[in-house]
Amino acid sequence: MQGHEEFTAAAASLLGPRGFTQDPDLVDPWLTDWRGRYTGRALGLASPASTAEVAALVKLCSAQGVPLVPQGGNSGMSGGATPDASGHALVVSLRRMNAITRIDEQAREITCQAGVILQALHEAVAPLGLRFPLTLGGKGSATIGGLISTNAGGTQVLRHGSMRAQVLGIEAVLADGSVFDALVPLKKDNRGFDLKQLLIGSEGTLGVITGATLRLLPALADRAVLWAGLNDIRAARKLLVHTETLAGDALEGFEVMPRHSLNAVLDHNPRARNPLAGDHAWYALIELVADAAGAAALPDRAQTLLESAFAAGLVEDATIAMNETQAEEFWALRDEIAPAERALGPAMQHDISVPVARMADFVAETLPQVEARFPGCTAVAFGHLGDGNVHYHVLAPQGAVRGDWEAREGKEISAFIHDLVTAWQGSISAEHGIGQMKVGELARLADPVHLAILASVKRALDPRGLLNPGKLIPSS
Template identity: 85%
Template sequence: MSRNDDFCAAARSLLGERGFTTDPELVDPWLTDWRGRYTGRAIGMASPASTAEVAALVKLAREYGVPIVPQGGNSGMSGGATPDASGDALVLSLRRMNRITRLDPDAREAVCEAGVILQTLHEAVAPHGLRFPLTLGGKGSATIGGLIATNAGGTQVLRHGSMRAQVLGLEAVLADGSVFDALVPLKKDNRGFDLKQLLIGSEGTLGIVTAATLRLLPALADRVVMWAGLPDVRTARRLLIHAEKMAGEALEGFEVMPRHSLNAVLAHNPRARAPLAQAHDWNALIELVADSASAATLADRAQALLESAFEAGLVEDAAIAMNEAQAEEFWALRDEIAPAERAIGPAMQHDISVPVAKMADFVAETLPQVEARFPGCTAVAFGHLGDGNVHYHVLAPAGAQRGEWEATQGKEISHFVHDLVTEWGGSISAEHGIGQMKVGELARLADPVHLAILRNVKQALDPQGLLNPGKLVPLAPAPASH
């Protein structure tokens, strides 16, 4: 038997038939990321049922030198949960660890295992008059562990922050099989480095998240969703500032999208309807929310916001959703942009951020630069303007071949976009992680001190390089030969 065979036999003995498999019918569906961009091979797939089993498995993998690729819902955007083509890595699925082990309505806390689905958490806390303040389009498949590992964002970051802000405590298995247990939520703790924050956003390269204590908030008693037509993206920035002054903490969402993106959704979904009678070059989707203490005045505050925005010349036209069904229809127009674009043809999709105050200028100035540099392409930006984060997509010219175009001109486009982002002091990954998709660009563009710290931390916590190799942390360049 080979060393890999020996490992598989030992892993099967440790986890049982349900916890370890090499059956291609069971393993193969998890070897390709959900967008179909990356496909790898694996020695097998482990599905432990407890933190103790994860720890024992990591120790076993360390003994045999087997790389581990942690995987949650396999819904990431950067290929961070897909093994490489060598076939030497183990896919570690956390999906069986799907229990909410503690729900404390008084403390407004929930302790979840890594495999809990985001939507399941939402549904579990709702009967207690609570909510978890993070949501995104993939909430039906994204897991808590994956969201923590990538420091996921979503549409509520403007008010509540990314996943990093929701984690009160954390449990993770480290590369040597030891368990880092910091699940107890402490408001103050000055015992050195905040190690849980080091693990959040590390994409499984420093440790495997197995559980977390999460903060909960009172459920919403009411919300008002508005759609505004705008002349340009710089006006959208001024409208955001105005909304922040008028609505304060009630402002929970502020998304922008250009005419092209809205038209794509309307063409893609025959049931979709434009909220306004006339088309506008830019659109803003605004959501105000209130708990029970302030719900009575929410509608009046929303009306006052729009009236004052009209008076200030910030809005060309606007509509307020008349009921919850219409509010969901407004949000669906935003959520369906990505599939609508995919129906048009190939595109290079960039998840980027620049300083919030500069985002509108960045969009206004760089979209024409991209289109001038690559004739026939269409550049669009949409998303979380208030977070300084937009989805910056460049659609291929008509007739471009999917697959071939992305590998040729598409790569050149991404380099150009990332160069622009770097010039503006921004980040090439705002909320989707680096994974394997952007690791080369990170190596090309990041500050050398930044890269050195990443590599040193990785070396300190995972000296054998067995945790999610090839993701997030670029390899150091080989020393020059003499």
């Protein structure tokens, strides 16, 4: 840290003892991503308590040429909130900025600071008969600012869209310390570029998100959760189209998993149960929902869907959860795939998308290709078939050494899968962001025009490259 004494003294004076620290016991937990794949060093940890403090801090960083790495809940999947190993950057945590400043029940809007935890936001609006239509497994740690900066997805994207669709207004501090204030939502605003959309998904490389206005929806009055056994992944696509036709806006989620993933969960969790009596090659988890106006008709809609799917030969077997407890048990089978797979050994995990109509064909055709190319490996795909995004995992052969296998064969596997995705006109990052994990692959595979625009925008808004360096934007 030698040579940075002037900066650290100024930062400490600006933010006070609660807002700035270099204590290793307090800083070190924020230097490693939650998956344990990336560890960096930092000048210190800044925890500003207001937008004004963020702006003053960024101005200080700009004046002294100190890079900064914004961090929300540190629950990202691509190393996007972890500093590099140089020790020159400052980690900026928004965790103290956790106030909900406005809830408008009639307009169905909520305004909050970036450090608000997703679960806390859910709990704040539930007593008002409202809900925020985005959730994910890390809701207990993920922050609103982090979700916006990565354009997070989740299990409700099929009906409601990703985080990008939930943001009505935004506040952010730019690289020079100026504040972009667009928190007031306007249904129509034709004054040029939609600058808030530029910041959403930018992973902290264009500005530090400090607040947002988000849309809310009426609370759900009831849901029906169905579990279906299918003979192949293409049958799941046909069932999805059938469900969309019959259920319309009631369809909230459509998840798929292969037999291998279900068996892994059943072996990992002794309390888990297969909802169906027999084994099937693939399974679909379908959720239909209704607000108060449509709740009475929901059970009949679910039953009609189930009967028509049987009549059309789209399912081999299926059932409807009898109560909320059973519905949660169905969802737990989907949610526990990742920890169940981790217990099996090393794996390369890919968050990819292709056009929705082609996803079933992509999975059916490429899984055998991967297993043929890398003997002994097991390729599986599961997740959000309804929005063209699956988690495409390749499990290592038995006996593979964790760490060594990923560093050697794993990298070749990922490159091969990314090549396949690109050939199918898809994306190597559907919902987890590029971060530092995929920045090299983005540079290798993306359209040069796409890359040139990213670089041009970065230079325009952050000419010195101080905002989250090494993330998202490939170096030239």
